[in-house]
Amino acid sequence: MVAVGKQDALLAQMRKGTLQYCVLALLADDERYGFDLVRSLAETDGMVTSEGTIYPLLSRLRRDGLVETTWRESTSGPPRRYYRLTAAGRGALDAFKGEWGRFRDAVDHFVERKAG
Amino acid sequence: MSTTPDKLVERYLKHLEVELDDVPRDRRREIVDEISGHIAEARAGLEHETEADVRNILEGLGDPAEIAGEARERFDVQPTPPPAPYKPGALEIGALVLLLIGALVIPIFGWVIGVVLLWLSNAWNVRDKLIGTLFVPGGLGLSVLALSLLLASSGGGTSISGCQIDPSTGREFNCIDTETTDPTSFTDVLTVLLVAALLVTPIITTAYLAHRLRRHPGAAMA
Numbered sequence: 001m002v003a004v005g006k007q008d009a010l011l012a013q014m015r016k017g018t019l020q021y022c023v024l025a026l027l028a029d030d031e032r033y034g035f036d037l038v039r040s041l042a043e044t045d046g047m048v049t050s051e052g053t054i055y056p057l058l059s060r061l062r063r064d065g066l067v068e069t070t071w072r073e074s075t076s077g078p079p080r081r082y083y084r085l086t087a088a089g090r091g092a093l094d095a096f097k098g099e100w101g102r103f104r105d106a107v108d109h110f111v112e113r114k115a116g
Numbered sequence: 117m118s119t120t121p122d123k124l125v126e127r128y129l130k131h132l133e134v135e136l137d138d139v140p141r142d143r144r145r146e147i148v149d150e151i152s153g154h155i156a157e158a159r160a161g162l163e164h165e166t167e168a169d170v171r172n173i174l175e176g177l178g179d180p181a182e183i184a185g186e187a188r189e190r191f192d193v194q195p196t197p198p199p200a201p202y203k204p205g206a207l208e209i210g211a212l213v214l215l216l217i218g219a220l221v222i223p224i225f226g227w228v229i230g231v232v233l234l235w236l237s238n239a240w241n242v243r244d245k246l247i248g249t250l251f252v253p254g255g256l257g258l259s260v261l262a263l264s265l266l267l268a269s270s271g272g273g274t275s276i277s278g279c280q281i282d283p284s285t286g287r288e289f290n291c292i293d294t295e296t297t298d299p300t301s302f303t304d305v306l307t308v309l310l311v312a313a314l315l316v317t318p319i320i321t322t323a324y325l326a327h328r329l330r331r332h333p334g335a336a337m338a
Contacts, residue, residue, distance in 0.1 A: 034150050035157035042176070050178020052132075055150045056187035059143055077160045078153065 219257020
């Protein structure tokens, strides 16, 4: 049971660590507002369990200068805060993509071989 | 439209705000605003909103405590530690003792040091510190001074209890009503009451401060 608990915690940490790059990747082509961004992340199974936890992350990314925001009027309600990638954000995303590819291949190399 | 969903949302946001209490204010505002906007967007997308819909939206967002935990982690906010069992330090004890009897040991300065210690300590809030400073400047030193002035002025030795003490033998004598030697006027009664108040007040203040010490560790933070 202890081992399972530890594994859960590890997976949660991995998810948390990679989540910000998923957010940056979602913003790579287009600016998006919070609700839209959160829904896209939540649609992918296993990425986000509580949608509300994305907002502290967005706030942090904005303060770190990886995203910037603009308020825009909405046709269906109150104005929306749109998030957009900054140059620094794009740089961070690209750097992560390279690292992630190598990391994923390396892990696959061992995990898949043992499984198969 | 029923007001219940509005109440649910209101309660949720209030709960969130409370949970985010130790997150810096601008970030707290931003998160609460964004989540409030999220709820508004989700509700606007519903054709016929039911209470269940709103409950689902809130459940999807997650427990406010979880969101606050995430915010603390993202902003490196240390969670407020559980209040440690409080032990008054030398500063607090020194302040209490010197405020009360400091002026008796070193005239004036003993009390002044007590005041400095009182204001240095963060075990009391500003209100407590003001009480400690103003009631009564000099502590028992002032009371003793006032008492001796009273004794000196009331015909060379009439004490409050109505006895005179022979300065050479130390024996009480002439234990009769003060009225016979020094007719009590209204002013005299007032003076005696004032001196009595001066005697009692510092003791009450010290007891109060000691009491606050036990009940409100770190009250200055509030």
